[in-house]
Amino acid sequence: xxxxxxxxxxxxxxxxxxxxxxxxxxxxxxxxxxxxxxxxxxxxxxxxxxxxxxxxxxxxxxxxxxxxxxxxxxxxxxxxxxxxxxxxxxxxxxxxxxxxxxxxxxxxxxxxxxxxxxxxxxxxxxxxxxxxxxxxxxxxxxxxxxxxxxxxxxxxxxxxxxxxxxxxxxxxxxxxxxxxxxxxxxxxxxxxxxxxxxxxxxxxxxxxxxxxxxxxxxxxxxxxxxxxxxxxxxxxxxxxxxxxxxxxxxxxxxxxxxxxxxx
Numbered sequence: 718x719x720x721x722x723x724x725x726x727x728x729x730x731x732x733x734x735x736x737x738x739x740x741x742x743x744x745x746x747x748x749x750x751x752x753x754x755x756x757x758x759x760x761x762x763x764x765x766x767x768x769x770x771x772x773x774x775x776x777x778x779x780x781x782x783x784x785x786x787x788x789x790x791x792x793x794x795x796x797x798x799x800x801x802x803x804x805x806x807x808x809x810x811x812x813x814x815x816x817x818x819x820x821x822x823x824x825x826x827x828x829x830x831x832x833x834x835x836x837x838x839x840x841x842x843x844x845x846x847x848x849x850x851x852x853x854x855x856x857x858x859x860x861x862x863x864x865x866x867x868x869x870x871x872x873x874x875x876x877x878x879x880x881x882x883x884x885x886x887x888x889x890x891x892x893x894x895x896x897x898x899x900x901x902x903x904x905x906x907x908x909x910x911x912x913x914x915x916x917x918x919x920x921x922x923x924x925x926x927x928x929x930x931x932x933x934x935x936x937x938x939x940x941x942x943x944x945x946x947x948x949x950x951x952x953x954x955x956x957x958x959x960x961x962x963x964x965x966x967x968x969x970x971x972x973x974x975x976x977x978x979x980x
Contacts (some may be wrong), residue, residue, distance in 0.1 A: 719745045719746070719747075720745055721742065721743060721744050721745045721747075721775060721778070721779050722742075722743050723740055723741065723742050723743075723769060723770075723775050724740070724741045724743065725738060725739075725740055725741075725766075726738065726739050726740075726741055726838070726842065728834075728838060730830055730834055731834070732825075732826050732829045732830040732833060732834055733809045733825050733826065733827070733830050734809060735809065737795070737796050737830070738765075738766050738795075738796050739766050739793055739794060739795035739796060739835065739839075740766045740767070740769040740770075740793070740794045741791060741792070741793050741794075741839070741842075741843065742769065742774065742775045742778060742791065742792035742793075742794075743791060743843070744778065744779070744782055744789040744790065744791070745779070745782075745789075746782075746789050747789070747791070747843075747844070748844070749844055750844075751844070752844045752845055752846045752847070752851070753789055753790055753791050753844065753845060753846065753851070754788070754790045754791070754845070754846050754850075754851035754852065754853065755790065755791045755792075755793060755839060755840075755843075755845050755846070755851065755852055755853070756790055756791070756792045756793070756853045756854070756855065756978045756979075757793050757794075757795065757831075757835070757836070757839075757852075757853070757854045757855070757864075758774060758792055758793070758794050758854075758855050758856060758860075759794070759795070759797055759802070759854070759855070759856030759857070759860030759861070759863050759864055760794065760796075760797060760856070760857065760859075760860050761856075761857050761858035761859045761860050761884075762799045762801075762858060762859040762884075763799065763820075764857075764860070765796050765798075766794045766795060766796045767794075768794050768857070768860075769792070769794040771964065772964060772967050772968050772971055773968070773971070774792055774794070774971060774975075775792070777971050777972055777975060778790075778792060778975055778979075781972060781975055781976065781979065782979075786976060786979075787975055787976055787978070787979025787980065788979050788980075789979075790853075790978065790979055791839075791843055791845060793835070793839055795831065795835045797827065797831065797860065797863060798823040798827070799820070799821060799822055799823050799859075800822075800823040800824070800825065800827040800896075801827070801859055801862065801863060801893075801896050801906070802827050802828055802831060802859075802862070802863030802866065802867060802906075803824075803827055803828060803896060803897075803902070803906055804825075804826045804827065804828045804829055805824040805825065805826075805827070805896055805897070805898075805902070806824035806825050806826070807826065808824075808825070809823070809824070809825035809826070810823075810824050810825065811823055811824070812824060812895050813895075814892065814895065822895045822896060824895075824896070828867070828870075831863075831867065832867070832871060832874070836852075836874070849872075849873060849874055849875055849876045850876050851876075852874060852875050852876065853875060853876065853877040853878070853879075853978045854867060854868060854875050854877070854878050854879075855877075855878060855879030855880070855881060855924070855974060855978065856879070856880070856881065856883070857881045857882060857883075857967050858881075858882055858883065858884050858935075858962065859884045860883075861879070861880035861881050861882060861883025861884065861885075862880070862883050862884040862885060862908065864878050864879065864880060864883070865878060865880045865883060865885075865908035865942075866906045866907070866908050866911060868921065869908055869911040869912055869915070869917060870906075870911065872917065872918045872921060875921070876920065876921060876922065877921070877922045877923075877924075877977070877978055878921065878922070878923055878924070879923075879924040879925075879926075879974055879977060879978065880908070880923075880924070880925050880926075880939065880942075881924075881926055881927075881967060881970070881974060882926065882927045882928060882931055882933075882935050882962055882966060882967070883908075883925065883927070883935060883938070883939065884933065884935060885908060885909060885935055885937075885938025885939060885941075885942060886907075886933075886938065887909075887937065887938060887941070889903045908942060909938060909941055909942050909945065912942055912945045912946055912949070913945050916949075917946065917949055917951050919949075919950055919951060920952075921951060921952075922952050922953075922977075923943075923946055923951060923952065923953040923954070924953075924954055924956075924974070924977045925939040925942060925943055925953065925954065925955040925956070926939065926955070926956040926957070926958055926970065926973075927939050927956075927957060927958075927962075928957070928958055928959065928960035928961050928962060928963075928966045929957050929958070929959055929960070930959075930960060930961045931960075931961060931962045931966075932961060932962045933962055935962070936957050939955050939957075940955060943955035956973075958970055
């Protein structure tokens with residue numbers, strides 16, 4: 718088997734009107750004749766596409782594929798910025814976080830950017846399975862929130878979704894108000910609200926988890942969402958593992974996540 722590699726793809730986003738990047742893991746067996754499934758794995762609010770190396774996704778995937786514990790797949794870590802993945806503003810702009818001028822919030826058409834640019838560019842550039850059965854999405858913290866709302870809002874696009882310590886809040890907090898013009902926009906993207914009030918495809922597999930000491934208490938939102946999905950007959954699993962809301966927590970559980978996507 719050839720050695721795996723990670724490629725950086727720089728591109729101009731016509732939606733956001735700026736340069737963006739993504740890192741793409743290609744397993745050692747990648748070739749031009751056998752299309753592979755794709756996992757889109759999204760960073761948290763202060764992260765970027767370098768999440769790939771920060772938690773050694775590629776190294777863990779190499780080991781699991783070599784040991785026959787997961788099937789080969791392409792893994793894409795796109796830059797989402799501190800956007801929550803929302804279509805929050807027609808014009809891309811930066812605003813200060815609520816009460817914290819040191820943190821920048823990115824407003825723009827980030828849902829369109831991901832769905833209409835990142836995914837098509839991946840499918841065009843690499844030998845992917847170009848349907849929902851071979852397309853998975855997951856993320857950490859704010860990235861988990863994005864993964865869940867993208868899946869529930871675009872159910873024809875994904876067959877597996879993971880929210881790993883996902884930023885599922887039970888009400889619109891003051892610190893999040895800069896993202897949302899009004900409650901209607903918040904409810905439009907809130908995964909719990911979407912799942913509660915809409916039909917969800919019965920063949921979507923869902924994986925939720927959070928640490929037992931998560932400072933955001935996101936295990937509460939996971940539990941609520943999990944019950945809603947179970948009541949609708951969705952194959953959802955919910956886990957509370959040991960740990961805080963931290964990179965260390967993700968690193969200690971990344972192999973479990975990859976086994977979910979790659980089984």
